Amino acid sequence: MLVANRFRTMPAYVFAELAEARKQVERQGHRVIDLGASDPDWPPPTVAVDTLMRAAREPESHHYPPYRGWLKLREGIARWYRRRFGVELDPEREVLITHGSKEGLAHLALAVVEPGGLILYPDPGYPTYRMVGPLYGLAAKPLPLDPAVGYLPDFGRVKAGDWERAQLMYLNYPNNPTGAVASLDFWRRAVEWAQRWDVVICSDLAYVDFVWEGEAVSVLQVPEARDLAVESLTFSKSYSMQGWRLGALVGSAEILEAVYKIETQVQSGVFLAVQKAGLAALEAGPNPAALAEYRARRDWVGRQLGEMGWRVAPPQATLYYWLPLPGGWGSEEYAQRLLQVAHVAVTPGTAFGASGHHHLRLSLTRPKNELERAFAQWRSALPELLAP
Numbered sequence: 001m002l003v004a005n006r007f008r009t010m011p012a013y014v015f016a017e018l019a020e021a022r023k024q025v026e027r028q029g030h031r032v033i034d035l036g037a038s039d040p041d042w043p044p045p046t047v048a049v050d051t052l053m054r055a056a057r058e059p060e061s062h063h064y065p066p067y068r069g070w071l072k073l074r075e076g077i078a079r080w081y082r083r084r085f086g087v088e089l090d091p092e093r094e095v096l097i098t099h100g101s102k103e104g105l106a107h108l109a110l111a112v113v114e115p116g117g118l119i120l121y122p123d124p125g126y127p128t129y130r131m132v133g134p135l136y137g138l139a140a141k142p143l144p145l146d147p148a149v150g151y152l153p154d155f156g157r158v159k160a161g162d163w164e165r166a167q168l169m170y171l172n173y174p175n176n177p178t179g180a181v182a183s184l185d186f187w188r189r190a191v192e193w194a195q196r197w198d199v200v201i202c203s204d205l206a207y208v209d210f211v212w213e214g215e216a217v218s219v220l221q222v223p224e225a226r227d228l229a230v231e232s233l234t235f236s237k238s239y240s241m242q243g244w245r246l247g248a249l250v251g252s253a254e255i256l257e258a259v260y261k262i263e264t265q266v267q268s269g270v271f272l273a274v275q276k277a278g279l280a281a282l283e284a285g286p287n288p289a290a291l292a293e294y295r296a297r298r299d300w301v302g303r304q305l306g307e308m309g310w311r312v313a314p315p316q317a318t319l320y321y322w323l324p325l326p327g328g329w330g331s332e333e334y335a336q337r338l339l340q341v342a343h344v345a346v347t348p349g350t351a352f353g354a355s356g357h358h359h360l361r362l363s364l365t366r367p368k369n370e371l372e373r374a375f376a377q378w379r380s381a382l383p384e385l386l387a388p
């Protein structure tokens with residue numbers, strides 16, 4: 001037996017599988033419009049590209065980068081927290097640079113969960129939270145997000161036995177895939193539960209800049225969170241730097257120290273030129289034109305869905321619509337059929353957990369002309385999408 005047992009039953013990474021399915025349809029000669037991926041189409045900031053080019057010529061860039069990340073970038077992130085949330089961070093101990101946020105999110109579980117401990121992950125939620133359990137041989141249980149209360153979890157419904165075992169709870173607001181936003185009051189409650197049961201909170205702030213109604217808050221605005229929470233940041237969405245692989249974990253120094261130990265054993269830092277470019281992007285801030293364009297797409301897509309008979313409110317935040325499916329359809333069946341007959345790729349809700357069984361996630365990361373084509377093709381395929 002050459003492969004560990006836990007990998008035999010582990011499903012493939014869902015977005016890699018979806019890309020394969022799309023390629024198959026393309027091999028049949030069709031042009032597929034991809035509304036499945038969360039791959040921003042807006043270019044990265046010019047200042048980031050220019051800084052990268054310049055820094056790539058500097059001799060210091062080609063050495064191993066500092067293990068905890070370039071101090072100036074960590075200081076820049078600390079300044080951003082002060083400006084944005086009024087939160088003071090020690091850049092030396094409370095900010096750690098990672099290769100994109102996914103890697104930091106995963107290593108965090110390794111750093112804080114003992115064998116026999118439990119990970120709580122939001123359902124629906126970004127797939128990595130769910131898969132770190134099987135990946136590291138740790139137990140994981142869903143924390144259902146309740147649509148009736150704005151897709152927040154009801155902590156009171158988690159069994160006492162599960163709280164007793166829980167050591168890490170992932171939460172993500174603004175939320176992928178539902179578009180929900182959480183208030184500071186919610187975070188106060190989350191921190192209270194985490195304190196009561198001695199659980200680490202990981203707040204994933206990937207969509208902090210994509211809020212259309214309300215505002216994004218940080219768990220670290222709750223003073224008691226400082227010892228038990230970390231927050232995950234990424235340059236992939238706000239700055240369209242997803243190919244560059246740059247993210248950060250911030251928060252509890254003790255937890256970050258443990259993640260740092262893991263990081264130093266399995267990777268050796270992010271290319272310095274990328275970190276310099278990241279600082280330039282962060283200081284320039286997200287492009288207002290990009291945000292206006294995503295908001296316009298959100299409104300336009302909402303109108304299209306309404307005309308097609310879909311009763312769904314536009315998302316409060318993020319780059320996605322979370323669409324409940326008409327009666328009888330399972331998410332994978334609908335997504336497959338849509339791909340086959342309309343050549344439009346979407347993400348089946350099951351990619352985000354069991355609760356997504358009757359949902360699709362539609363991404364706004366394609367330009368308007370492609371969205372127009374996708375909806376024209378979708379509408380003409382509607383007769384074939386009436387019943388499973």
Ligand SMILES: Cc1ncc(COP(=O)(O)O)c(C=O)c1O
Pocket residue numbers: 038099100101102103126172176204206233234235236242246247
């Ligand atoms: C909620 C959430 N967190 C994290 C990530 C990972 O982003 P990256 O690894 O590119 O930083 C994504 C990507 O789609 C996401 O949706």
